[in-house]
Amino acid sequence: MMRKVKPYLTTRKLHPENQESPIHFLRSLSTPANYFYRRNHFSYPELSQSSLWIQIGGLVSSPTFLHFDDLLAMPAKSLVVPLECAGNKRAHFSPKVHGEQWEEGAISQGKWTGVPLRYILDRAGVLQNAKEVVFEGADFGKKEDVDKVIPFKRSLPLEKAMHPDTLIAYKYNDQPLSFKHGYPFRLIVPNWYAMASVKWLRKIKVIPGAFEGPFQTNDYVFYPRKKDDIGKKPVTLLNVNSAIQQPLDYSILDTGTYKIKGIAWTGEGNITSIQLSFDNGETWVNANAEQNADSPYSWVNWSYDWKADKKGEYTIQSKATDSAGRTQPLKAYWNRKGYGYNAVSKIHVKIE
Amino acid sequence: MMRKVKPYLTTRKLHPENQESPIHFLRSLSTPANYFYRRNHFSYPELSQSSLWIQIGGLVSSPTFLHFDDLLAMPAKSLVVPLECAGNKRAHFSPKVHGEQWEEGAISQGKWTGVPLRYILDRAGVLQNAKEVVFEGADFGKKEDVDKVIPFKRSLPLEKAMHPDTLIAYKYNDQPLSFKHGYPFRLIVPNWYAMASVKWLRKIKVIPGAFEGPFQTNDYVFYPRKKDDIGKKPVTLLNVNSAIQQPLDYSILDTGTYKIKGIAWTGEGNITSIQLSFDNGETWVNANAEQNADSPYSWVNWSYDWKADKKGEYTIQSKATDSAGRTQPLKAYWNRKGYGYNAVSKIHVKIE
Known part of the structure; x- marks a missing residue:
């Protein structure tokens, strides 16, 4: 029984599969793999023997293929990194925005282990006029606004690709990556919204210019106006949240x-304070934050003991600030596709 | 893989367990048991040998205990009945109402098999001055507004208790009731909101007056005003929905x-039409309803082929009407505890 x-x-959707993590009921610094949120652009890809290979090409002196076993033999690094969908909290926008109505659970975090991408790019020999690195996943399909079948592709500026903490991960929480989260390889890009952390990574290509794929220049772009594209800018770093x-x-x-409990995170520096208000923002008190000095990217667990001894209705607000001086605003930056709430x-x- | x-x-909550059915992704007339919504007032009860007995007492000429095996030997009846939490859709109220924020999935439906309660009451011999029948579940605990440990208890007017379709069910979809849904016995009260369908049924008591338990006279009451109890009335029959x-x-x-797809249901008579509007209610078209003549209580599956050939934003509305002449209103009847949206x-x- x-x-x-x-x-x-x-x-949130079955085909492709989009499911939110039950973030309100998890308190660990590592989301168990089965509770990691799932966000897909396409159906799950089929795996084959060739899925165990990554192709490195474009502007490199030694184009090559690397096998899963090759990566296992390279120097590895482990980092606790949260991944957050750029559309997390989209349901909260006002005016409302169309698209997956994520509430607060399109974020999860755990320990990723893999090879720094830099190590692989250095071995391949990046040529002088390189500007960006394009990552292609094994997932593909038809996109609403593009009239052909395309794979999921995203790029990073060379500098971010060469950051020592940008990883090609093959383990999550000390286990092989699960299929739904990118087995055998997932790019992990700390501090960026998770569209950059390409799953089922198949191809890496160094290019001399700006990548123009639809997931780069159409989706994952902030459009501040409803009817035209004036003022658009790409989605990159996580907002403080x-x-x-x-x-x-x-x-x-x-x-x-x-005990009021929560998490706070940012894509620039680290969280320096979490403040709570119980009186509609007139006064703010500091919550107790559990900093994790050895996990610089990790979200921060915070809590506050609230004495609720008077009956009535209360609004409780939380506001995080990071070391880059950014603070959660009172009103979100509205944008047509509903990113970065x-x-x-x-x-x-x-x-x- | x-x-x-x-x-x-x-x-929605873990202790006690409240979880919503993924109603948008289920299309069957029978919700599989593992997808049946879970709504509890207290922790799950412990079962023991005595759980297999129901006590029948109060105003009856032959007070008695019935064993599970006694019920299995009695004439049985099967009915497809939806159970809907009175708080289903509470999240939609405006102004917002405190309480479990159920969206649309606090409803599930399947085939219940059991003994008509009437058969058991007739055998026990209901005495002349009987007015109500009280049902007690094995679940108990402390309620916010009551300062002692109490069991879950609800009553029915004698007339509803004696209705030939009010069942003591021991099977759901041809399987023994699952523990979380009331094993071994659950009262099934067709047409009423599901607080009446008491789980883990342990005691049945016939009484001469109006039962006054807190789940009868405090909760499950419509309070149309925020600050006082003027105009209150008990929650009973399902609204058309x-x-x-x-x-x-x-x-x-x-x-x-x-294909626009949905369900419609009511607690009075049956569904006579489902109308859809694509122009903010200016015009309405009939959806195609799949009536189930042999399941008078069942919800109705409906659908409509919508030709969306013009780009733009649309609001789609559905409005059900029942044979009692009731129609879904444009605005819900607001009440303080958020029932019957x-x-x-x-x-x-x-x-x-």
């Missing part, structure tokens, strides 16, 4: 003391 | 023809 109670992913995990929005509680987080509770 | 894609329950299953709200689609259903889609 099964009485175990466990949270589930929240289904936070989420209140417990209590849940619109919950009803007895009087008592409650990071307004101050807010829940409503009723004390009875 | 697991590539199967399946929907999940949506977690519908849900649009596909497409999903705020989805982006190519031009093309789409049944405004016209609405989704937004963008054709690109």
Whole structure:
């Protein structure tokens, strides 16, 4: 007789599969693989023997193929890195924005192990006029606004590709990558929104100019205006952000003391403070943050003991600030495709 | 390598366990048991040998205990009955209402098999001054607004208890009831919101007056005013209602023809029409309803082929009407605890 109670992913779409992590019910610094959010542009790819190879080409002096076993033999590095979908929290935009209605769970985090991309590019010999590196996944299909079958492709500026923490990962939480999260290889790009962390990585190509694929120049672009493209700019670094995990929005509680719990994260530097307000932003108090000195990219778990001894309705807000001086704004930067939502987080509770 | 894609329950709370059915991704007239929504007031009860007995007492000439095997030997009846939480769609109220933020999946349906309660009450001999029948589940705990440990108890008027379709069910979809859905016995009260369908049924007591338990006179009551109890009335019959299953709200689609799919249900009579509007309610067209003549309580699957050949943003609304003459209103009847939401259903889609 099964009485175990466990949270589930929240289904946003089945084909392709898009499911949200039950972020409010997980408190670990490592999201278990089965609770990692799933975000796909296409159907899952078929794997074959050739999937175990990565092709390195373009502007390199030694174009080559690397086998899974080759990578295992190279110097490896492990990093705790959160991946966040650029559309995380899209459901919160006002005016509403079309697209997958992610609430707060299109983010997950764990320990990625792999080979620094730099090591592989150095071995291949990047030529002088290189500007960007293009990454191609094994997943492909028809995109609404493109009239042919295309693979998922994204590029990085050479500098980011050469950053020592940009990895070709083959392990997650000390286990081989699961198929749904990119087995055998997933690019891991710390600090960037997760469209950059290409799954089922198959090809790496160094190019002399700006890559113009539709996932680079059409999707994953901020369009601040509804009707035209004036002011557009590409989605890259994670915004500073936070989420209140417990209590849940619109919950009803007895009087008592409650631990308000949440996470905070950023794509520039690290989190320097998490402040909470219980009076609609008039005053703010500091939450207790558990810094992880040895995991510079990790989100921060925070908490605050709240004495709720007066009945009534309360709004609780959380606001994170990072070492680059960025703070969650009161109102999110609205954009037509609904990326990068990071307004101050807010829940409503009723004390009875 | 697991590539199967399946929907999940949506977690609303873990203790007690409240999880929503992925109603948008299920199209069967029978919700599989593992996708049945879970709504609990308390922790799951412990089962023991005594759980296999139901006590029948109060105003009856032959108070008695019935064993599981006794029920199996009695005349059985099977009915397809939807169970809907009275708080289903609470998240849609405006102004917002505190409490579990159920979206559209706090409803599930399947085939229940059991003994008509009437058969058991007739055998026990209901005495003349009987007015109500009280049902007690094995689940118990502390309720926010009551300062002691209490079991879950609800009553029915004698007339509803004696209705030939009010069952003591021991099977769901031809299998023994699962533990989480009331094993060994669950009361099934067709047409009523599901708080009446008591799980883990342990005691049945016939009483001469109106039962006053907190789940009867405090919860599951419509309070039309925020600050006082004027105008309150008990939650009983299901409102006429519908849900649009596909497409999903705020989805982006190519031009093309789409099957708009949904369900409609009611607690009075049966569904007589489902109408859709694509122009903000100016005109309405009839959807195709699949009536189930042999399952009078069942929800109705409906669909409509929509030719979306012009790009733009659309609002699609669905409105069900029942044979009692009730129609989904444009605005829901607001009430403080957020029960019975049944405004016209609405989704937004963008054709690109």
